[in-house]
Amino acid sequence: MGALSIQASGAAREAIEQHVPALVEDKVASRIAAKDYTLWGPDAEQEAGIRLGWVEAATVSRPLVPQILKLRDELRAEGVNRVVLAGMGGSSLAPEVISNTAGVELTVLDSTDPQQVRTALAERLDETVLVVSSKSGSTVETDSQRRVFEQAFTEAGLDAAARIIVVTDPGSPMDSSAREAGYRAVFNADPNVGGRYSALTAFGLVPSGLAGVDIEALLDDAEEAAEILSDDDPDNIALALGAVLGGTDPLRDKIVIMDEGSGIVGFADWAEQLIAESTGKLGTGVLPVVVGEDAPEASFDAPDVLIVRLVSAEAELELDGNQVAVSGTLGSQLLLWEAATAVAGRLLGINPFDQPDVEAAKSAARGLLDARPETPAPQAVDQAVEIRANGEWLGTADTVEGAIRALLGTLGRDGYLSVQAYLDRFGQAELEQLRPRLAEAAQRPVTFGWGPRFLHSTGQFHKGGPTVGVYLQITGAAVEDLAIPDRPFTFGELISAQAAGDAQVLAEHGRPVLRLHLRDRQAGAAQLVQAVAALSDGKL
Template sequence: MPIRPNPSSRPADQAITRTLEDLAGSHTIERTWTRDHTVWKPAPTEIENRLGWLTVLDQMQDGLSDLRTFAQAAREARITDVVLLGMGGSSLGPEVLRCTFGPAKGAPQLWVLDSTVPGWVRQVTKAIQPARTLFLVASKSGGTIEVMSLFAHFWNLVHQTKGHRGGAQFVAITDPGTGLERLARERGFWRTFINQPDIGGRYSVLSYFGLVPAALLGLNVEKLLSRALSMREACRHTSSPQDNPGAVLGATMAVMARGGRDKVTLLTSPTLNSFGLWVEQLLAESTGKEGTGLVPIAGEALATPSTYGTDRFFVCLRLKGDRNASLDRGLAALHKAGHPIFRLNLNDLYDLGAEFFRWEFATAVAGHVLGIHPFDQPNVQESKDNTARVLKEVDSRGRLPARPMPPPRQALAQLLEQAAPHRYVAILAYTTPNPQIDAALRALRKAIMVRHRLATTAGYGPRYLHSTGQLHKGGPNTGLFLELVDAMRPDLPIPEQSYTFGTLAQAQALGDLQSLHSHQRPAVRISLGADPVRTIRQLVALLTPSARASRKKPATTRPTPSARRARR
């Protein structure tokens, strides 16, 4: 796979070369592999105990036989569905594998549930056969509020189902010594996979958090690991960082960001579209702090070159044999217009294993070049704390705190009045995904991009809180935040809690809005009402030239008799 960057100008090329030479001179690659925390910061906090991703592949290779046996036992138990309950690093890697590969013949269907929106929870609940479903409860900390709320719901559902097997239908994936490990033991879970603890969530896709779901999907886990191991060895190259694929990508992203091109825009072959979900968290949560960071742009519609500002750096993942005609035309146009493009070629789907490791290593290198700590997430806790305060208020007052919201069109107009070069718009949607919602959000992103030449991101809440949320608060103050919240009706109770899933989701949305405002981030909240798709389409119409022109026309364009006489 080619690893050379394709920057648009000679100065950028020279800056990348100098940066790679600096990496060689400072022995950054060697020091990374010896786990020298001073590569990033003088203090070892959350660095020395977060570098296990460098070597976890060895442990996973040793566990291959166990994973195969486990997956085969699930098939023999006639499991038809697997529901993964996780957030952030516990869910996004499996979601990419689910969307990219799908289940092998005879393997169960995988559902990744990382939301508290009641409609989303109900959607998965209705889709499965509870008595023949295996639930993966995945949490590094072992106490994530979303995961434990979902566990309570499905534990209750299973025990109300005829023919259930109780705890034998649950599997835990967690770190040693967590509350989830104890819960699994007390409730009689079928298995508990104890992950290597020195791995941060967003670097955990090649550990049990990603490979247990991969095995259940029927993937060739050995092949996936083999590709990752090949990339790991390539990322050990120290004598010439120019030959180190992770170092080249990381240095290029950082140099481009320092030159104003901090919007890392992913363009992929159609089959690889979901890869951006994982990259978003990796880049945003790792680099979005101290007022700087890489802003990942994934899932955006490919547009004409003139639509993009000078803050873009394009990275293309092209899968051999995929439907690439549209992608190739777009890349050719971008290249001709002088936009910088970094090209990565995948021979088959299993090259994703290599890309997972390449991007992990590149992110660590980019963190070094940008001078930030790529393994902590200092601002993520704020929204969690705000959510807890809102829930406490609900408990004491019996309702969510009142917050006036302007009409949707007015709110959007107020937000986009602040549009300016190098800004971006983040759409934060607390609603239930479906093809119509997805299409409406894509249309909204494109309308904003075409009208204002702004980069756009879109994330479903509360998923994004564990993904891009760190960047929103700790990264550069260039984001404009549009929070879209549906009515959460009909709601769904959470067993043994005084609040419902809908209340929890509303509290998370409100808590994050409070956090954004506390960091002086421009943010508005819009109610999607009873028909979310219709409301989003109305926002699209507000930005569409034909709609704007029609609103400016008078009620009738036919002149009155007196006007005709005046003209004569």
């Protein structure tokens, strides 16, 4: 089964010892497997009642496998061997992990950045099939991506309908419109599964299977794990991991996740969305902080930080401090973390299946697109970077380094910094080096997210979780904008509204937001990296 295992020390071990016996006594594992929607309290019953299909996804999804493989073979026979996935949040993160771990090519388009969209359009269009994944089809990012690809196929003399595959809930608006449009195939996912729990449904399997993943083996792995994870047993790893995530006392709500040779590529990014969006609400929650090896956070001795190490089954470990180490194969780990997150929700006293604060940023972005207000003048301009901030905390800072220093000065002892880059995550990947440098300078946990995709992930925690975050938002002028067919706004205008809308909502929550706009993307990024390097060398 991929030898699922967990080891724990310090506060993690204490949480397991404190909570697992009661979880076993309350038969939480078997009740989750039986889809008992009463586990999370009366307020959660309505939502939980329609969101527990994931517990049997490995079995329910079986009939999809031959359909997916048949379509893959047909496409390859036609010379169509490049799969582009248009999807956000759970619709894209799981397929990306599954495909990257299997070593097969899948182009994930989870951005509205015009540069990133242009790059996806420019490569081997004649060999491309587009998978459009959305539960409702109303997601503005996914709809925009579909529109521009459909136009590109047509302009290239290709049959657009034959190059578009849809994954959606049965009876959704996109289900009907896709069938009317005559798209190549429409796959319906289980409507009783939320997006972030959908890894083993059609949302995870269709793009991965078309790209060449052995999805049958993935389901075999998960199905075998499901039997063990449903046992009311003190050794149930899902109960132990759930206790670690949601049951430390006092709550260690910054979960630093580092991959140390697990063999699962990008798993922490998928777990980040699952945990943050599921738990970050009602002023509580757990913030995953995805880091690389040797990250500064690994040495933080802070009462709100817990280290999770993703390791291989063969790893020889010596745990000290407050740590947990988890190993297992991909299919088993997907189900493990879903179950553990549900358990953590019970311990935290929240509903792990809703996302009440995600809509706020979407509404603000729509309002800005409709109203088209003037962009406020920057408080300062430092070479290629415009500096904007909410409130008085910026003071007299008029350089990038000074502005970041002022932002970090607002961090409390239990706070965190969130870096949010609304740019091309492939073309400007060098910005990810900002994260460890800022963590070193601040001596506090730092998350890094690419906009707008993080809005479907940690975005919920930022608004619904503890109000202790400070935010560094990075935007950039597009070298060349890109129109969205039959829409009154461009991709550049859309991503700008998404960034401004989220900053507005964060400011309304009383949090400091520093907005750095790169007038020239390359020069501005280089300047920003240099400024943060100088900051971290001197620390605070």
